[in-house]
Amino acid sequence: MKTFLKVVIFSVAVILFYAFYANEMIPQVKPAPPPVEAKLDMGSLTMEQFIQMGDTVFHGKGTCELCHNPVGGRAPLLDQVGKVAEERLKDPRYKGKAKTGEEYIRESMVEPSAFVVVGFGVKGTNDAQSPMPVVTSGAIGLKPFEVDAVIAYFQQKAGVTITVQLPKEAPSADDEEKAHVAAPAKSAEEVVNKYGCGACHKIAGQQGALGPDLTKIGAKRNKDYLRRAVIDPNADIAPGFPAGMMPPDFGVKLLAGELEMLVDYMAKSK
Amino acid sequence: MKLSSLVVRETSSGKRRFIVSLFFFVFLFTLPFFKSAEFFPIGTNTVYAAEQAAPAETPSAKEEGKSEAKKEVYPPAPKLTESDYPQVKGINGRIMAWLAAQLHLWFAAFVLAVPIFVFVIEAIGMATKDERYDRMAYEFIKVSLTAYSITAVFGGLLVFTLIVFYPDFLKYMAGIFSPTMLAYAFLFFAESACLYIYYYGWHAMEKGTAKWIHLTIGWMLNVVGTVLMFLANAWVTFMMSPHGVDANGVFEGNMWHVIHNHLWNPINLHRVIANVAYGGSVVGAYAAYKFLSARTSEERAHYDWMGYTANFIAISALLPLPFAGYWLTAEIYAYSQQMGITLMGGVFAWLFIIQAVLIGALFLSANYYLWCGMERSKGAVRYTKYIKYIAFVIVGCFLVWFTPHTLIMTPGELKAIGGPYHKYLGPLGIMPAKNTAVNIMLIFTFLSFMLYRRCNKIATVSWAATGNAIQIAIFAAAIINIAVLGVYYGYFTNTVYKVASSVLQVASTLTVIISCMIIDVLMFKGAKEVAPLQWGKMPDRSQYALFLLAVSFTWLMGLMGFIRSAIRQHWHVYTVFRDNSPDAFTPTIGYATKIVSVGVIIFMAIVIFIFWLGQISAKKSVSEAHH
Numbered sequence: 001m002k003t004f005l006k007v008v009i010f011s012v013a014v015i016l017f018y019a020f021y022a023n024e025m026i027p028q029v030k031p032a033p034p035p036v037e038a039k040l041d042m043g044s045l046t047m048e049q050f051i052q053m054g055d056t057v058f059h060g061k062g063t064c065e066l067c068h069n070p071v072g073g074r075a076p077l078l079d080q081v082g083k084v085a086e087e088r089l090k091d092p093r094y095k096g097k098a099k100t101g102e103e104y105i106r107e108s109m110v111e112p113s114a115f116v117v118v119g120f121g122v123k124g125t126n127d128a129q130s131p132m133p134v135v136t137s138g139a140i141g142l143k144p145f146e147v148d149a150v151i152a153y154f155q156q157k158a159g160v161t162i163t164v165q166l167p168k169e170a171p172s173a174d175d176e177e178k179a180h181v182a183a184p185a186k187s188a189e190e191v192v193n194k195y196g197c198g199a200c201h202k203i204a205g206q207q208g209a210l211g212p213d214l215t216k217i218g219a220k221r222n223k224d225y226l227r228r229a230v231i232d233p234n235a236d237i238a239p240g241f242p243a244g245m246m247p248p249d250f251g252v253k254l255l256a257g258e259l260e261m262l263v264d265y266m267a268k269s270k
Numbered sequence: 271m272k273l274s275s276l277v278v279r280e281t282s283s284g285k286r287r288f289i290v291s292l293f294f295f296v297f298l299f300t301l302p303f304f305k306s307a308e309f310f311p312i313g314t315n316t317v318y319a320a321e322q323a324a325p326a327e328t329p330s331a332k333e334e335g336k337s338e339a340k341k342e343v344y345p346p347a348p349k350l351t352e353s354d355y356p357q358v359k360g361i362n363g364r365i366m367a368w369l370a371a372q373l374h375l376w377f378a379a380f381v382l383a384v385p386i387f388v389f390v391i392e393a394i395g396m397a398t399k400d401e402r403y404d405r406m407a408y409e410f411i412k413v414s415l416t417a418y419s420i421t422a423v424f425g426g427l428l429v430f431t432l433i434v435f436y437p438d439f440l441k442y443m444a445g446i447f448s449p450t451m452l453a454y455a456f457l458f459f460a461e462s463a464c465l466y467i468y469y470y471g472w473h474a475m476e477k478g479t480a481k482w483i484h485l486t487i488g489w490m491l492n493v494v495g496t497v498l499m500f501l502a503n504a505w506v507t508f509m510m511s512p513h514g515v516d517a518n519g520v521f522e523g524n525m526w527h528v529i530h531n532h533l534w535n536p537i538n539l540h541r542v543i544a545n546v547a548y549g550g551s552v553v554g555a556y557a558a559y560k561f562l563s564a565r566t567s568e569e570r571a572h573y574d575w576m577g578y579t580a581n582f583i584a585i586s587a588l589l590p591l592p593f594a595g596y597w598l599t600a601e602i603y604a605y606s607q608q609m610g611i612t613l614m615g616g617v618f619a620w621l622f623i624i625q626a627v628l629i630g631a632l633f634l635s636a637n638y639y640l641w642c643g644m645e646r647s648k649g650a651v652r653y654t655k656y657i658k659y660i661a662f663v664i665v666g667c668f669l670v671w672f673t674p675h676t677l678i679m680t681p682g683e684l685k686a687i688g689g690p691y692h693k694y695l696g697p698l699g700i701m702p703a704k705n706t707a708v709n710i711m712l713i714f715t716f717l718s719f720m721l722y723r724r725c726n727k728i729a730t731v732s733w734a735a736t737g738n739a740i741q742i743a744i745f746a747a748a749i750i751n752i753a754v755l756g757v758y759y760g761y762f763t764n765t766v767y768k769v770a771s772s773v774l775q776v777a778s779t780l781t782v783i784i785s786c787m788i789i790d791v792l793m794f795k796g797a798k799e800v801a802p803l804q805w806g807k808m809p810d811r812s813q814y815a816l817f818l819l820a821v822s823f824t825w826l827m828g829l830m831g832f833i834r835s836a837i838r839q840h841w842h843v844y845t846v847f848r849d850n851s852p853d854a855f856t857p858t859i860g861y862a863t864k865i866v867s868v869g870v871i872i873f874m875a876i877v878i879f880i881f882w883l884g885q886i887s888a889k890k891s892v893s894e895a896h897h
Binding site: 003004006007008010011012014015016018019021022023026027028029030031032033034063066067074131132133137138140141 | 517559562563606607608611612617620623624627628814817818821822825839840845849854855856857858859860863864866867870871874875878881882
């Protein structure tokens with residue numbers, strides 16, 4: 001019986017140590033919830049909002065950034081794809097059907113092997129086959145208007161003329177059901193979740209530790225300050241935090257309503 | 271008292287096991303018939319994609335009757351809503367399914383692995399005519415027998431849980447896999463038959479031709495068990511990398527295609543190796559428990575030897591396991607870069623830091639047990655001075671493996687370190703450093719084993735000095751090669767070469783293990799023994815290393831099982847069948863590890879209870895033997 005108890009105590013202690021380590025010593029990152037299905041008001045969409053939708057799809061639902069980033073080197077960077085698209089059409093290796101830059105970018109998303117940038121093909125295929133998934137099917141499942149939004153985003157990013165047309169008709173019921181990307185957030189908590197503020201800040205129940213704690217920020221800062229801190233984060237640096245940590249583009253990412261909701265929320269957090 | 275008198279004959283409990291197994295078999299046998307919709311009154315809100323999209327029947331549709339008939343037999347994956355998932359007050363369906371599946375898997379891994387090495391040990395016993403091997407093989411299989419019925423119980427619980435909480439999912443899977451489920455049920459029956467004949471016929475088939483028949487039954491038991499696992503693996507991997515269905519999840523009619531999906535073979539290999547390592551560790555824990563409870567030096571000697579053998583099996587399988595895991599991960603990337611990056615670069619990345627701690631614990635405890643084992647030999651004094659250096663290298667490698675890529679820090683810490691990445695420690699966080707560390711750790715663990723193996727021997731061959739020199743040269747060359755590959759290709763070239771160089775690192779490690787083992791076996795053939803090995807002369811603390819090994823293995827399996835399943839994210843079947851249940855979210859690491867810990871506590875409680883029962887029944891048997 002003594003051995004039995006000793007062994008039980010030892011085993012439980014080991015298990016509890018692992019549980020403690022995983023809970024207390026490892027940062028608890030809250031994964032994004034499954035995509036929410038929401039309705040989209042396409043009738044009143046402006047080109048700025050459409051580009052914004054493309055930005056959000058690129059960094060969110062499209063999961064493009066997983067590979068097209070400067071860290072991993074897994075896929076070519078797309079900052080200038082709006083510019084180089086026309087040049088690719090003249091490349092002797094190009095075997096697609098596109099006639100314009102816009103068509104080339106669309107084709108590269110729905111038929112990735114039409115042209116593979118040198119060095120980024122599937123191993124052993126001599127860059128004839130792309131490892132990229134078709135973005136309109138499978139786990140990504142972008143709708144045609146979302147593909148167009150991403151093209152508009154690329155063109156705007158490269159500084160070329162935006163040739164994509166805004167969607168003229170309301171999307172089908174199925175489109176509406178799935179298009180969650182550009183839906184404006186309905187509450188400050190949704191804004192926090194949508195833009196991942198909690199990854200760095202303590203806010204709305206999230207426990208980020210890289211940036212200042214915002215749970216009582218309203219007691220110290222007024223709305224003007226808070227608005228500026230979102231739009232131009234390097235304008236004022238909180239003591240003890242290095243400059244340049246916060247992405248500077250929330251000013252163009254957040255919709256006006258979302259920004260105001262967030263600022264109100266922070267101002268009331270006392 | 272002879273050890274053979276400890277053998278417990280359990281006819282009444284055998285009947286109970288048989289009844290449980292028969293019940294499970296009957297249950298599994300009926301499962302494929304659940305394909306029929308009337309078995310599933312729950313989930314009436316389910317809308318199948320084809321039904322939703324199907325227009326009213328037209329003459330042309332009638333003309334296409336034959337092609338449509340195919341779609342009627344194999345419906346697309348249903349589009350479920352929250353209300354299609356039955357709720358039972360006070361019970362969370364996902365946690366219930368999670369724990370039932372995990373407990374089933376732990377016990378199943380154990381009962382599939384033990385017959386593999388029991389077969390090998392029995393064959394060694396036959397070849398060497400050393401009865402100790404036969405006794406030990408019998409005791410191993412005895413331990414797994416109780417676990418066999420518990421495996422069946424948890425398997426049944428899992429199926430019931432799926433019927434109650436995920437009826438539409440089960441219906442969809444049964445719609446595709448029903449022939450394999452039927453085969454599974456038959457094979458389960460065959461496995462039970464093989465196991466019971468193998469175990470209960472052990473003493474009746476001890477001599478002559480009967481022994482050969484017995485060994486053949488052991489071989490059949492392994493074949494049937496392995497095929498069983500491969501079938502279950504097909505279901506699991508289909509959920510991760512579906513094949514043989516179209517984009518809507520409509521089965522295209524070729525059973526081999528859905529079985530032979532992209533991740534089937536990598537998982538098959540990984541699970542076979544991991545099961546052996548795991549089975550060895552649990553049997554090692556059993557031997558440790560018996561060692562600690564032993565009252566005579568003869569018992570201590572027997573269970574020391576059993577623990578050593580079990581640990582040897584566990585470590586032998588542990589060494590190639592990272593390579594099988596590497597292949598599996600590479601295939602996940604090859605199937606879907608998204609899934610691969612979710613696994614290694616997304617929210618799951620931190621789980622690999624926990625994995626590093628666990629594998630570090632496995633390696634350290636295994637090495638510690640080997641070092642303690644040197645006390646059995648008087649010749650070990652020649653090598654004990656090297657242990658501290660080996661320990662230093664292994665701990666150093668563990669720390670590299672353990673270094674995270676990005677640290678979550680307080681603002682003060684962030685400022686002090688100069689940004690999110692430390693100047694010197696930052697580079698240790700990426701895979702090339704970790705690949706280098708794990709390969710060196712494996713090589714030094716192998717070195718520990720080699721020292722242990724030769725500590726009681728003196729080579730008598732004329733070329734012993736040359737052999738030693740060659741071995742040292744192979745070790746040195748491999749370590750330099752691994753380090754250079756890791757540093758140069760890891761930091762000074764692009765990603766493609768980083769990945770490719772890891773293959774050469776693995777090849778270096780395998781070269782060391784295989785070539786040095788061959789040289790060692792030849793060099794110590796006919797070697798002189800320093801003194802007889804003193805089995806049983808082990809400190810009690812060494813036995814806790816075996817427990818640490820078993821508990822860490824169990825926890826690690828639970829964690830990795832969670833990751834394997836969770837990288838599907840909000841999909842029942844990745845990309846074709848979405849999970850719309852209220853529990854479709856990916857939990858935080860803390861949440862997941864709490865569930866894993868609860869599962870491990872339940873598992874260990876049952877296992878230790880089985881050991882304790884074995885102790886009680888053994889005492890009874892001893893008492894009867896004295897009478």
